[in-house]
Amino acid sequence: MSKNVKQGSADREPATATVRTGSGGIGRAIRLLDLVVSEGPLRFAELLELSAIPKGTLHRLLNELADERLIQFDERSHTWSAAYRILEMANRIWTRSDIRVLAQDQLMALKALSGETVQIAILADTHVVVIDHVESTRSVRHSITVGSRMPVYCTGTGKVLLAWCDDEQQRDIISRISFSRFTPNTITDKTALLKELSTVSQRGFAIDAEERFLGSHCIAAPVVDSTGRAIAGLSITAPAFRISEEELISWGPELIAAAAEISRRLAPRTGETNGASH
The missing domain is CATH 1.10.10.10 (Winged helix-like DNA-binding domain superfamily/Winged helix DNA-binding domain)
Incomplete structure (x- = not known):
């Protein structure tokens, strides 16, 4: 990171x-x-x-x-x-990076809890990039690859990374977003996004309610550094036909706890963590 x-x-x-x-x-x-x-x-x-x-x-x-x-x-x-090539080069290093090693058992535990795909992603300007994942073994599942790049405004990990960054960085990123409507649920303007980020910050997690892909939704929580700023987003993604939003939200406490544990493990490298309070 x-x-x-x-x-x-x-x-x-x-x-x-x-x-x-x-x-x-x-x-x-x-x-x-x-x-x-x-x-x-x-x-x-x-x-x-x-x-x-x-x-x-x-x-x-x-x-x-x-x-x-x-x-x-x-x-x-x-x-x-x-530019994106910097991330492509950095992605080769992620295979040996601390956060992937320190997060692996937490990804596995969340996958065991939910039976669904679990991933961890980092901020890349106005997008997020997946750096590790554990994929569901079910026949119908959310499938993604390391290095996948998605917009911040319509993904769970993107929302927590925006909600837990400093105000100046958040304003700068949002000012440069080119909003596109991927589904009827996609947030497509700055005002709506800021309102959503306020909600995310208050409840401690973000929901992607079929905003990037119809039929797929996710819940995400922040992994934070010593200042309380997000350095990664941890998420569980599931097909909407199988998992209701209520069940998705029910995984929130375990997801938040897993993200906090990864933050705690990273503390010797980033300083003593303050947790995900915002």
Whole structure:
């Protein structure tokens, strides 16, 4: 979870200082990529000021990084941000990451409880990306793969990741969402989403009521870091014909407890956790 687990400035300064000593193209490109990933979205003028890279060189490096799908330009906001290839590369690391190892038995326990597909996902700008899952063995089931990418506004994990992030980040993400209606139940505007996030925050879990796929609904809870901000969303997804929304909600206490246990296990890496209070 290196993107979401914030390290102290003391931990970052040596690496930054090392990069800045290099005047070569690779050093500048790495420094620029790190800046976009850690501070983005950023406008060109902001990048020019923060990077201290000459204007012409900055233009060239931005275009080269965009050609490699490492960063992307948003035409609406005129800002640069990390692109999906960063997540593709990070996903290879997830196979050895702490959170997958520490969460595995909790995913298995929730699957045993529900008999349904259980997954854990992280925030990826205006989307979520699945980093691990345990699939139901039933003939009709929700099937998903590691690396699957879905919008934040119409998924249970997306909602908890939005509800448990800081206000500035939440506003920024929501301002850049391009809403689409996938089903009659999909939230398609900012006002409705903010109202839903308030409800999610108050009750401690989120429901995807057939908002992404008709016939499939889920319940999700946040895995949080030492500041109480979500670093992952843990969810159970089931076919609506087999599991009613009431039964889905009945799994809430066990789901919240499992997410809290994963948060507790991550505490030595992120600091003592405050739980999922918000």
